Amino acid sequence: MTPILPPFPHTRLRRLRRTQALRDLAQEHRLAVKDLIWPIFVTDVPGADVEIPSMPGVSRLTLEGAVRAAEEAATLGIPAICLFPYTDPALKTETCDAAWSPENLVNRVIRAVKARVPEVAIMTDVALDPYNINGHDGLVRDGIILNDETVTCLTNMALAQADAGADILGPSDMMDGRIGAMRSALEAKGHADVTILSYAAKYASAFYGPFRDAVGASGALKGDKKTYQMNPGNSDEAIRLVARDLAEGADMVMVKPGMPYLDVCHRVKETFGVPTYAYQVSGEYAMIAGAARNGWVNHDAVVLESLMAFRRAGCDGVLTYFAPVAARLLQG
Ligand code: PBG
Numbered sequence: 001m002t003p004i005l006p007p008f009p010h011t012r013l014r015r016l017r018r019t020q021a022l023r024d025l026a027q028e029h030r031l032a033v034k035d036l037i038w039p040i041f042v043t044d045v046p047g048a049d050v051e052i053p054s055m056p057g058v059s060r061l062t063l064e065g066a067v068r069a070a071e072e073a074a075t076l077g078i079p080a081i082c083l084f085p086y087t088d089p090a091l092k093t094e095t096c097d098a099a100w101s102p103e104n105l106v107n108r109v110i111r112a113v114k115a116r117v118p119e120v121a122i123m124t125d126v127a128l129d130p131y132n133i134n135g136h137d138g139l140v141r142d143g144i145i146l147n148d149e150t151v152t153c154l155t156n157m158a159l160a161q162a163d164a165g166a167d168i169l170g171p172s173d174m175m176d177g178r179i180g181a182m183r184s185a186l187e188a189k190g191h192a193d194v195t196i197l198s199y200a201a202k203y204a205s206a207f208y209g210p211f212r213d214a215v216g217a218s219g220a221l222k223g224d225k226k227t228y229q230m231n232p233g234n235s236d237e238a239i240r241l242v243a244r245d246l247a248e249g250a251d252m253v254m255v256k257p258g259m260p261y262l263d264v265c266h267r268v269k270e271t272f273g274v275p276t277y278a279y280q281v282s283g284e285y286a287m288i289a290g291a292a293r294n295g296w297v298n299h300d301a302v303v304l305e306s307l308m309a310f311r312r313a314g315c316d317g318v319l320t321y322f323a324p325v326a327a328r329l330l331q332g
Contacts, residue, residue, distance in 0.1 A: 028312070029308065029311040029312045030311065031304065031307050031308045031311050031326075031330065032330065033076060033077040033078055033326075033327045033330050033331065034077065034079055034317075035307075035311065035315075035316065035317040035318060036078050036079070036307075036317065036318060036320060036323040036326060036327060037078075037079070037080045037081070037082055037123060037277070037317060037318070037319040037320070037323065038069070038073055038078050038080070038081045038082065038319075038320070038321075038323035038324060039081070039082040039083075039084060039279075039319050039320075039321060039323075040061055040066060040069050040081055040082070040083060040084070041058070041059075041060040041061065041084050041085075041086055041214045041215065042060065042061050042062070042063065042065075042066050042083055042084070042085050042086065042105055042106065042109050043060040043061065043062060043085070043086040043105070044062075044063075044086075044088070044105050045060075045062075045086070045088070046062065052210065052213060052214045053213070054209065054210035054213045054214075054282070054286055055210045055213070055214060055282055055285060055286055055289065055321065056286075056289045056290060056293055057289050057321075057325075058214070058285070058321050060086050060214065063105070063108060063109050063112055066081075066083070066109045066112070066113060067109075067112050067113055067116050067117065069081060070113045070116070070117040070120045070122075071116070071117055072324060073117075073120050073323075073324070074117050074119055074120050076324060076327040076328065076331070077327065077331075078120070078323050078324065078327055079120070079121055080120065080121035080122070080123050080167070080168065081113070081120060081121075081122060081123065082122075082123035082124070082125070082168075082170065082319060083106050083109055083110070083122065083123070083124055083125065084125050084130070084211075084214070084215055085104070085105045085106050085130045085215065086130075086214065086215050086216050087105075087130045087131060087215070087216060088216070089216055089219065089220060091131075092130075092131055092132060092133040092220060093131065093132075093133055094132075094133055094134070094139075094140070095139070096128040096131040096132050096139065096153060097131075098131045099128055099130075099131040099153060099156075099157045100153065100156035100157045100159070100160045101160065102160050102163060102164065104160075106124060106125075106161065106164075107160055107161060107163075107164040108164075110122050110124070110161065110164040110165050110166050111164050111165060114164075114165040121167040121168055122165065122166050122167050122168070123166070123167065123168035123169075123170050123197065124161045124166045124168070124169055124170055125170050125172050126154050126157050126158050126161070126169050126170060126171040126172065126173065126178075126182070127154070127171070127172045127173035128150065128153060128154070128157075128173065129215070129217055129220075129221075130215050130216075130217065132220070133220060134220065134221070134222050135212075135217050135219075135220030135221030135222060136221065136222070136223075136225065137150075137172065137173040137174065137175075137225065137228065138150035138173060138175055138228065139153065140222075143222075143223075145175075145227055145228060147175050147176055147177070148177070150173065150175050150178075151175050151176075151177050151178045151181050152181075154171060154173055154175065154178050154181070154182065155178070155181045155182050155185045158171070158182045158185065158186065159185055159186070159189055159191070162186060162189070162191040162194045163191075166194065167194070167195065168194075168195050168196070168197050168252075169182065169194060169195070169196050169197070170196075170197050170198075170199060170254075171196065171198055171199060172199040172202060172256075173199075173228070174199070174202050174225075174228040174229050174230075175228060177248075179196060179198055179244075179245045179248035179249055179250050180248035180249060182196060182249075183196065183248060183249030183250075184249075195251040195252065196249065196250045196251055196252070197250070197251065197252040197253070197254060197277065198245040198250035198252070198253050198254065199254045199256055199279075200238070200241045200242045200244075200245040200246075200250065200253040200254060200255075200268075201230060201237075201238035201241050201242060201253070201254070201255045201256070201261075201264055201268065202229050202230060202254070202256045203229055203230045203231075203232050203256065203257060203261065204224060204225050204226045204229035204230060204231065204232070205229070205232065205256075205257050205260075205281070205283070206283065207257045207260065207281045207282070207283030207284055208257075208281055208282060208283060209282065209283055209286075210282035210283055210285070210286045211281065211282035211283075214282065232260075235263060235264055235267060238255065238264045238267065238268065239267060239268070239271055242268050242271070242272060242274075243272070246272065246274060251275070252274065252275040252276070252277060252316075253268060253272070253274060253275070253276055253277070254276075254277045254278065254279055254319070255268060255276070255277075255278050255279070255315075256278070256279035256281060257278075257279060257280070257281040257283070257284060258278035258279055258280040258281065258284060258310060258318065259280065259284050259306060259309060259310075260284075261278075262278075262309060262310070262313040263313075265278050265310065265313040265314055265315050266313045266314050268314075269313070269314030269315065269316075270314065275316045275317075276314060276315050276316055277315055277316060277317045277318065277319060278310045278313070278315045278318050278319070279318075279319040279320075280306065280307070280310070280318055280319065280320040280321070280322070282321070284306070285320070285321040285322065288302050288303060288306060288322075300325075300329050303322045303325060303326055303329065304326065304329055304330075307320060307322070307326055
């Protein structure tokens with residue numbers, strides 16, 4: 001679309017920027033509290049409500065803390081929270097069995113939140129890394145990630161989360177075939193209405209560092225995730241991955257990380273027109289929160305500007321650790 005503009009002075013583009021009222025009327029994209037998904041970290045360690053050093057302002061929460069966070073989300077109007085478990089390194093195994101235990105921390109938190117704050121949607125993480133002694137999202141044998149065996153584990157994990165009452169399953173593992181396997185299993189086991197938000201275009205990114213501190217995976221990870229997460233040099237591949245996951249039964253898709261991949265967000269939304277989300281990941285959070293703590297950027301302004309960028313790029317919503325802060329700012 002190339003606009004036809006009469007020449008200056010008939011066209012003066014500054015006219016629409018003269019007052020706040022005119023700027024508001026001419027604004028193309030808006031950011032609302034309803035666009036936010038709030039990721040939280042949960043832990044079984046009692047009284048562990050302490051700040052994660054690489055994520056200033058973010059703490060791991062106990063089950064009770066998670067219920068309070070859900071209540072806060074409900075009060076603020078944030079539609080969904082997303083759960084990530086911190087697992088004691090001593091409890092991690094090669095087989096990752098705890099991932100699909102109905103009594104694991106995440107499944108207990110899902111039940112507790114659903115019982116007390118049913119109106120807030122609960123999103124989960126479907127990947128083995130919190131439970132894996134190798135720190136990888138998939139099972140490892142002789143240094144190789146086992147795709148198909150992992151898909152079986154992930155399907156069991158997804159079913160356990162759906163049984164517990166999860167509304168949105170978030171497969172973040174990047175194995176091939178997992179969306180189709182989960183969708184078939186959900187249909188077969190009476191969970192036809194559980195939605196899947198696929199981490200379809202997830203890059204092998206250095207921006208996940210603080211998250212791995214938060215979930216206690218930093219020490220565990222052997223090697224890197226480049227055989228399953230995407231090469232940051234690719235964008236056509238993101239289109240193939242999104243097409244594949246939609247064809248297998250994903251309801252919504254995600255691009256991750258967010259701000260360094262806004263071009264990918266834009267392409268995905270333009271190409272498919274499906275509900276598209278970005279994950280403003282831990283490293284993005286840390287850069288903004290850390291710079292703001294040092295007085296180098298204006299915290300509130302940068303938070304809102306960074307989130308608006310996702311809307312402008314075409315995203316329907318954003319997973320962001322700033323969700324409660326941003327919700328307060330948006331509500332003035
Ligand atoms: C792992 C997972 C990761 C994140 C969400 N799920 C890290 C990884 O792939 O190593 C990162 C989120 C963030 O950095 O905020 N399944």
